[in-house]
Amino acid sequence: MPILETITILDSADIVRVRQKVRSQTVALGFGLVDQTKIVTAASEIARNTLDYGGGGSVTLEVLESAHRVGLRLTFTDQGAGIANIELALQNGYTTGSGLGLGLGGAKRLMHEFEITSEVGKGTCVTTVRWRQ
Amino acid sequence: MSLSSTSKIADLLEKNETELLRNWLTELEASGLRRDDLMRSTELNQQCHEFLRMFRSAAQHENFSDVQAPEWGSVRQLLTDISRDRAQQGFTSSEVATFIFSFKKPLFDQLKRELAQQNDLLVESIWTVTDVLDQLGLWTTEVFQQAREKVILRQQQELLELSTPVVKLWEGILALPMIGTLDSARTQVVMETLLQQIVETGSQVVIIDITGVPTVDTLVAQYLLKTVEAARLMGTDCIISGIRPQIAQTIVHLGLDLSGVITKATLADAFAIALKKRQLTIVSKASQSV
Numbered sequence A: 001m002p003i004l005e006t007i008t009i010l011d012s013a014d015i016v017r018v019r020q021k022v023r024s025q026t027v028a029l030g031f032g033l034v035d036q037t038k039i040v041t042a043a044s045e046i047a048r049n050t051l052d053y054g055g056g057g058s059v060t061l062e063v064l065e066s067a068h069r070v071g072l073r074l075t076f077t078d079q080g081a082g083i084a085n086i087e088l089a090l091q092n093g094y095t096t097g098s099g100l101g102l103g104l105g106g107a108k109r110l111m112h113e114f115e116i117t118s119e120v121g122k123g124t125c126v127t128t129v130r131w132r133q
Numbered sequence B: 001m002s003l004s005s006t007s008k009i010a011d012l013l014e015k016n017e018t019e020l021l022r023n024w025l026t027e028l029e030a031s032g033l034r035r036d037d038l039m040r041s042t043e044l045n046q047q048c049h050e051f052l053r054m055f056r057s058a059a060q061h062e063n064f065s066d067v068q069a070p071e072w073g074s075v076r077q078l079l080t081d082i083s084r085d086r087a088q089q090g091f092t093s094s095e096v097a098t099f100i101f102s103f104k105k106p107l108f109d110q111l112k113r114e115l116a117q118q119n120d121l122l123v124e125s126i127w128t129v130t131d132v133l134d135q136l137g138l139w140t141t142e143v144f145q146q147a148r149e150k151v152i153l154r155q156q157q158e159l160l161e162l163s164t165p166v167v168k169l170w171e172g173i174l175a176l177p178m179i180g181t182l183d184s185a186r187t188q189v190v191m192e193t194l195l196q197q198i199v200e201t202g203s204q205v206v207i208i209d210i211t212g213v214p215t216v217d218t219l220v221a222q223y224l225l226k227t228v229e230a231a232r233l234m235g236t237d238c239i240i241s242g243i244r245p246q247i248a249q250t251i252v253h254l255g256l257d258l259s260g261v262i263t264k265a266t267l268a269d270a271f272a273i274a275l276k277k278r279q280l281t282i283v284s285k286a287s288q289s290v
């Protein structure tokens, strides 16, 4: 599948860049306005976690294409502290920072596929897909 | 690399400078790089002329494999200046790279003419020239990119410093139209300005309009909720307007709870609510006179 690009996430200006790139790719792939907004918002949430809790990392944008559908896959990776309890992290209201604790679970609800792999002390990888309706 | 190809190139640059310059300018014109809207053609001629002169003298050292070497210093400096100027003038990065890449054809043509009978030498020379021009082209785009980023950073800071417009809609009613990315630094300024204005004007109702905010994520929501809370502590009601359908859906999926806040689709709707809260009504003149 064609990898479109990889964006490094090292400061909050990079999060703005991630949103802009994701936005323009969803437009290019023909996603509707509601879908665009959902994907961009999910990307914003995960990117900020990558920065705040993962100590920075990167996101790769990929197009998924099969005979009957088109999707956008985002893969966020960091080499940060990792998540000890993924289920807990996904719960609404759970935060170890000063957030609302809604970002991770919210991103999952905004996307079609969502997978977290994480190892304490090693880092976290969040892979998520939304298909064009 | 054989000595003969490098000395051949140095030699050729030395002898054919005028012709190379003429052909290069023709090439640039054909490539559409002559952007008369952005920069005068005399300036472009001047830059080509300068480049050729410096390229020629750097070539005398016959080191074409590493443009980071000291003998290429003045060429790099010139390209740095050119790239910075163009970043300011609004050129794209490919337009900037084309400046160097368009020099390939005139140079290849010249080599072909000179080395028509010496195929091996010709191939080697073309390879050498390609290598050095590619390196210089990359250098140019790198500098350009850095300069663009500086411009963007400066614009961001300027935006930050722009005073946030808090508009008085009516006696006791303020509006805050938010536009753009609510990154942390700017939002902090916006919030403080608003609270300050509430104190100064003694307003009872504030409308925060987010029509111009493209993404509402948990961080933006948190800022909004904090502002609403702070205003409430000061005895002021907040209304959030400009919640478009796609934003409303996203907010629901995120699980954000805005139930404690009055939200409206448009600023007009919010204004109507604000008037009501102030116990004001708008009456049409026609109905008044009946």
Ligand SMILES: Nc1ncnc2c1ncn2[C@@H]1O[C@H](COP(=O)(O)OP(=O)(O)OP(=O)(O)O)[C@@H](O)[C@H]1O
Pocket: A045, A049, A050, A053, A054, A078, A080, A081, A082, A083, A089, A090, A094, A095, A096, A097, A098, A099, A100, A101, A102, A103, A104, A105, A124, B218, B219
């Ligand atoms: N990449 C990561 N590396 C380490 N821990 C993470 C990572 N992403 C999330 N977490 C953990 O999961 C928790 C929940 O994340 P979530 O995004 O839901 O909430 P939050 O970021 O704290 O607040 P917000 O609602 O503003 O997003 C975080 O507080 C953090 O402890």
Ligand SMILES: [Mg+2]
Pocket: A045, A048, A049, A099, A102, A103, A104
């Ligand atoms: Mg988060």
